Amino acid sequence: MALHMLIDNKHLCNHDKRLSCSNCRLSSLCLPISLELDELDQVSDVILRNQPLHKGDYLYRGGSTFSSIFAVRSGSVKSVYISEEGSEQITGFYLPGEILGMDGLDNNTYRNSAIALETSSICEIPFNKIEALNQQIPSLQRHLFQLMGREITNDQQLISLLTKGSSEQRITTLLLSLSSRNHRRQLSSIEFLLPMSRTDLGNYLGLTIETVSRVFSRLQKQGIIHTERRLVSILEFDELKSIAAG
Amino acid sequence: MALHMLIDNKHLCNHDKRLSCSNCRLSSLCLPISLELDELDQVSDVILRNQPLHKGDYLYRGGSTFSSIFAVRSGSVKSVYISEEGSEQITGFYLPGEILGMDGLDNNTYRNSAIALETSSICEIPFNKIEALNQQIPSLQRHLFQLMGREITNDQQLISLLTKGSSEQRITTLLLSLSSRNHRRQLSSIEFLLPMSRTDLGNYLGLTIETVSRVFSRLQKQGIIHTERRLVSILEFDELKSIAAG
DNA sequence: CGTACCTTTGACTCGTGTCAACAATGGTGG
DNA sequence: CCACCATTGTTGACACGAGTCAAAGGTACG
Numbered sequence: 001m002a003l004h005m006l007i008d009n010k011h012l013c014n015h016d017k018r019l020s021c022s023n024c025r026l027s028s029l030c031l032p033i034s035l036e037l038d039e040l041d042q043v044s045d046v047i048l049r050n051q052p053l054h055k056g057d058y059l060y061r062g063g064s065t066f067s068s069i070f071a072v073r074s075g076s077v078k079s080v081y082i083s084e085e086g087s088e089q090i091t092g093f094y095l096p097g098e099i100l101g102m103d104g105l106d107n108n109t110y111r112n113s114a115i116a117l118e119t120s121s122i123c124e125i126p127f128n129k130i131e132a133l134n135q136q137i138p139s140l141q142r143h144l145f146q147l148m149g150r151e152i153t154n155d156q157q158l159i160s161l162l163t164k165g166s167s168e169q170r171i172t173t174l175l176l177s178l179s180s181r182n183h184r185r186q187l188s189s190i191e192f193l194l195p196m197s198r199t200d201l202g203n204y205l206g207l208t209i210e211t212v213s214r215v216f217s218r219l220q221k222q223g224i225i226h227t228e229r230r231l232v233s234i235l236e237f238d239e240l241k242s243i244a245a246g
Numbered sequence: 247m248a249l250h251m252l253i254d255n256k257h258l259c260n261h262d263k264r265l266s267c268s269n270c271r272l273s274s275l276c277l278p279i280s281l282e283l284d285e286l287d288q289v290s291d292v293i294l295r296n297q298p299l300h301k302g303d304y305l306y307r308g309g310s311t312f313s314s315i316f317a318v319r320s321g322s323v324k325s326v327y328i329s330e331e332g333s334e335q336i337t338g339f340y341l342p343g344e345i346l347g348m349d350g351l352d353n354n355t356y357r358n359s360a361i362a363l364e365t366s367s368i369c370e371i372p373f374n375k376i377e378a379l380n381q382q383i384p385s386l387q388r389h390l391f392q393l394m395g396r397e398i399t400n401d402q403q404l405i406s407l408l409t410k411g412s413s414e415q416r417i418t419t420l421l422l423s424l425s426s427r428n429h430r431r432q433l434s435s436i437e438f439l440l441p442m443s444r445t446d447l448g449n450y451l452g453l454t455i456e457t458v459s460r461v462f463s464r465l466q467k468q469g470i471i472h473t474e475r476r477l478v479s480i481l482e483f484d485e486l487k488s489i490a491a492g
Numbered sequence: 493c494g495t496a497c498c499t500t501t502g503a504c505t506c507g508t509g510t511c512a513a514c515a516a517t518g519g520t521g522g
Numbered sequence: 523c524c525a526c527c528a529t530t531g532t533t534g535a536c537a538c539g540a541g542t543c544a545a546a547g548g549t550a551c552g
């Protein structure tokens with residue numbers, strides 16, 4: 001009897017106050033703001049809250065069948081495409097409140113693999129269930145389109161950066177992006193931990209690890225940032241912006 | 247009376263057999279294949295078939311309010327982002343049967359401008375009307391998500407190309423892309439006209455016009471392609487592929 | 493405590509950008 | 523119809539930024 005209640009409690013954990021969307025600090029980032037409370041609960045009910053991933057764990061693998069999109073709850077995830085020849089290209093970093101997995105919509109197959117950069121909690125959003133909810137909640141459908149539109153504009157910003165930007169512009173732009181994404185989450189925009197290695201940074205920005213390292217050293221020597229391993233402090237915000245702008 | 251009939255005819259031109267989706271050779275490219283005939287007509291009815299654009303005309307402008315997505319019927323269009331500082335980045339080329347405008351979904355504002363590369367006919371698809379149809383035709387909603395997913399994976403392929411590819415890889419990859427897109431439309435995959443200038447090509451691929459020109463010359467000297475102005479003939483398909491692969 | 497991995501720094505190379513001159517093309521108006 | 527000009531594309535010489543190769547220092551993990 002006691003055991004039975006325990007199991008029931010586990011089944012109901014989606015409704016646990018601590019784990020519902022209505023109680024999540026990040027819901028304003030990953031869900032439309034205009035949802036009614038009962039709509040919010042409907043959405044919350046289809047979301048799976050799986051075991052946390054550890055560093056290096058796969059959230060999904062490139063080539064596997066698309067089923068869900070994912071929202072980062074804590075930690076961070078990288079999205080990486082692995083070509084037939086084995087070369088890897090990181091296509092994005094995802095922080096708490098951000099959504100990934102939309103690379104699977106094209107062929108019903110994930111194009112990228114998603115790998116945890118650190119211990120991370122992830123909400124899984126089964127796509128067929130959210131598609132069904134779209135029929136009842138129009139603002140949800142619109143929100144999904146908006147999320148995909150944001151993914152597209154993000155990728156296009158990266159394209160501009162890669163075609164036009166020097167190594168310094170690429171790195172300063174990324175630092176400013178991380179800074180503003182931290183700010184959105186009410187965290188410090190001037191001091192934060194990089195979730196990714198120098199290697200990942202270079203891969204994402206199309207630079208070698210040596211160049212990444214040299215740029216960090218140069219920025220530090222100029223007194224614009226201070227770095228200690230993965231901890232970054234921005235000392236001269238305006239300088240950083242002006243380098244990023246070119 | 248005669249005049250009245252004429253006007254009525256004009257209003258009915260969407261139902262003109264020549265201009266309905268059910269009669270369009272390209273419908274298999276831009277619409278889901280699984281549509282019933284009456285569903286196809288429903289979709290066809292909301293689509294606007296505007297006056298053809300001439301070379302250099304804007305289909306939409308970056309910063310204006312998002313209202314529609316667009317399908318290229320004939321001709322070709324480039325999508326270009328213009329930064330505050332005035333630098334331009336071409337983010338895509340769109341050929342007949344391909345769909346653009348999804349960069350407007352993020353902020354309800356087009357991020358890019360879309361400009362005709364030559365005289366082009368474009369179908370305009372008002373987004374709120376297609377959103378409403380989604381409620382009745384689930385396969386249409388899925389198709390829209392798929393189109394956006396394709397846009398995302400296309401952008402990510404370009405990112406890989408820009409971070410890893412040499413000038414030769416970038417250009418040969420683009421030539422192969424154009425070739426296969428022509429093939430999809432039952433046109434020659436070995437001889438075709440480039441719709442864009444060398445300048446546009448270089449801008450898209452992150453290369454200067456001089457480098458583009460030199461790579462074309464080199465490929466021609468090696469007997470892999472033949473070019474004469476914008477006409478490209480692929481002489482050694484396998485060679486081209488092996489260069490593109492790296 | 494040792495090993496493996498990640499990062500930093502230096503010397504050198506190479507590909508692409510920059511600057512410049514010139515050729516070819518297409519549109520315009522006399 | 524042709525001369526003119528603007529635009530676009532080609533080719534060469536040179537410079538420079540990022541890649542490559544190599545070595546050494548730090549840090550974390552078992």
